[in-house]
Amino acid sequence: xxxxxxxxxxxxxxxxxxxxxxxxxLQDVDDPVALARFYNEAGADELVFYDITAxxxxxxxxxxxxxxxxxxxxxxxxxxxxxRNLDDFDRVLKCGADKVSVNSGAxxxxxxxxxxxxxxxxxxxxxxxxxKRVQGRLHIxxxxxxxxTGRDALEWAEFAVKSGAGELVVNSIDTDGVKHGFDLPMLxxxxxxxxxxxxxxxGAGCVEDFMELFQHPGIDAGLxxxxxxxxxxxxxxxxxxxxxxxxxxxI
Amino acid sequence: xxxxxxxxxxxxxxxxxxxxxxxxxxxxxxxxAAELRAAERLILPGVGAFGDAAAKxxxxxxxxxxQEQAAAGKPxxxxxxxxxxxxxxxxxxxxxxxxxxxxxxxxxxQPDLLDKSLKxxxxxxxxxxxxxxxxxxxxxxxGEYVYYVHSYYAKDCAASTLAVSDYSLPVxxxxxSSEGAVWGVQFHPEKSGAAGLRLLRAFAEI
Numbered sequence: 311x312x313x314x315x316x317x318x319x320x321x322x323x324x325x326x327x328x329x330x331x332x333x334x335x336l337q338d339v340d341d342p343v344a345l346a347r348f349y350n351e352a353g354a355d356e357l358v359f360y361d362i363t364a365x366x367x368x369x370x371x372x373x374x375x376x377x378x379x380x381x382x383x384x385x386x387x388x389x390x391x392x393x394r395n396l397d398d399f400d401r402v403l404k405c406g407a408d409k410v411s412v413n414s415g416a417x418x419x420x421x422x423x424x425x426x427x428x429x430x431x432x433x434x435x436x437x438x439x440x441x442k443r444v445q446g447r448l449h450i451x452x453x454x455x456x457x458x459t460g461r462d463a464l465e466w467a468e469f470a471v472k473s474g475a476g477e478l479v480v481n482s483i484d485t486d487g488v489k490h491g492f493d494l495p496m497l498x499x500x501x502x503x504x505x506x507x508x509x510x511x512x513g514a515g516c517v518e519d520f521m522e523l524f525q526h527p528g529i530d531a532g533l534x535x536x537x538x539x540x541x542x543x544x545x546x547x548x549x550x551x552x553x554x555x556x557x558x559x560x561i
Numbered sequence: 562x563x564x565x566x567x568x569x570x571x572x573x574x575x576x577x578x579x580x581x582x583x584x585x586x587x588x589x590x591x592x593x594a595a596e597l598r599a600a601e602r603l604i605l606p607g608v609g610a611f612g613d614a615a616a617k618x619x620x621x622x623x624x625x626x627x628q629e630q631a632a633a634g635k636p637x638x639x640x641x642x643x644x645x646x647x648x649x650x651x652x653x654x655x656x657x658x659x660x661x662x663x664x665x666x667x668x669x670x671q672p673d674l675l676d677k678s679l680k681x682x683x684x685x686x687x688x689x690x691x692x693x694x695x696x697x698x699x700x701x702x703x704g705e706y707v708y709y710v711h712s713y714y715a716k717d718c719a720a721s722t723l724a725v726s727d728y729s730l731p732v733x734x735x736x737x738s739s740e741g742a743v744w745g746v747q748f749h750p751e752k753s754g755a756a757g758l759r760l761l762r763a764f765a766e767i
Contacts, residue, residue, distance in 0.1 A: 311688060312683070312726075313685060313706065377575075380576055380579060384580050384751055384752060384757060385754050386752050406573070407573075408752060430608075431608050432712075433684065433711075476682060477684065505680050505681075507684050527678070560686040
């Protein structure tokens with residue numbers, strides 16, 4: 311039986327893992343390679359790395375980190391952050407990424423999704439979308455959640471999947487960093503529109519939040535950062551409790 | 562002990578090469594026929610579409626080298642699309658000839674799913690159920706989880722199927738040619754954590 315997946319996310323800036331509240335007030339947490347090793351041993355089903363570095367210097371540091379992680383950790387690795395064109399896909403895939411996550415780059419050039427899917431296969435292209443409610447509607451935000459694009463989130467999800475996105479990371483800006491649970495109504499709305507795996511992101515605060523998440527059959531995976539980095543939730547405990555509650559887990 | 566990873570321009574071989582090196586196995590990524598002939602074992606990787614991959618394998622001149630080496634009894638492991646290429650034919654976007662080393666065909670998984678609410682591609686960790694013991698499972702326990710990413714699957718190959726995973730139907734997970742030294746795995750052992758590494762180790766020791 312196929313399992314639900316638990317995915318720690320590492321936001322990396324200038325070679326360090328950071329995690330902010332509502333995308334602001336970033337705080338240093340740990341060394342990415344050490345943290346990746348820790349999560350691998352704890353039973354993470356995949357790892358996601360977001361490179362939120364602005365400088366070219368930081369970028370080469372990130373490439374080095376990615377290679378070091380990929381050389382010793384043999385679970386799927388997804389890389390995102392600053393992916394704007396096929397050269398960016400190429401750059402991170404050559405360093406050991408299995409999947410590439412696009413967000414603002416796909417909003418700036420929607421043709422990038424189809425171009426990447428054609429070259430690398432749908433399984434390689436993950437669309438990451440930052441969603442926020444604006445006057446009762448679900449809008450897509452760009453640039454790390456700072457800019458309202460005015461685009462309808464459900465239409466964007468559908469377009470991305472038709473273009474060849476193989477998975478969606480759906481992040482709620484309304485619940486991100488707040489730790490009061492995932493944005494279930496929003497996630498359900500997206501899951502009802504597309505038939506690719508949905509990775510829920512934003513809002514996990516405790517084990518119960520994941521329990522509730524996986525009561526929703528359209529959701530395939532849960533992604534979180536700070537609760538794992540700060541050891542508020544321990545991966546082995548979380549997976550065992552989910553398994554006891556009947557959620558299929560790789561233990 | 563040298564394992565040659567066949568490089569015919571399909572997919573990312575960094576993890577596969579790293580995983581073998583991590584196990585202490587001498588591994589070489591190569592597109593040279595002479596190096597494939599000199600190696601003790603071959604791995605045929607692959608991601609993407611069957612037709613493209615088969616065409617690239619032919620263009621590289623390695624299609625017949627792989628067939629010749631398999632016929633000579635050299636252990637060969639196909640991974641993911643590399644496993645599908647071992648079969649006779651695939652129906653992914655048209656009809657394409659494979660290497661014909663294992664009897665069977667490759668078809669779209671979606672129409673065969675008994676539970677239509679299941680998603681394709683079949684992505685994620687699924688438990689692998691061993692139907693027949695094999696040296697490839699020397700370090701692998703029945704029911705351990707492996708990582709799959711695929712939309713097409715091998716069928717009409719019951720005689721060579723060693724292990725399956727349940728996705729509302731038994732998805733062909735591991736096959737072995739009736740003649741002996743050709744294996745194929747639909748999942749990615751190089752992405753399947755410790756269980757996957759143990760499977761690669763067993764192949765390196767066969």
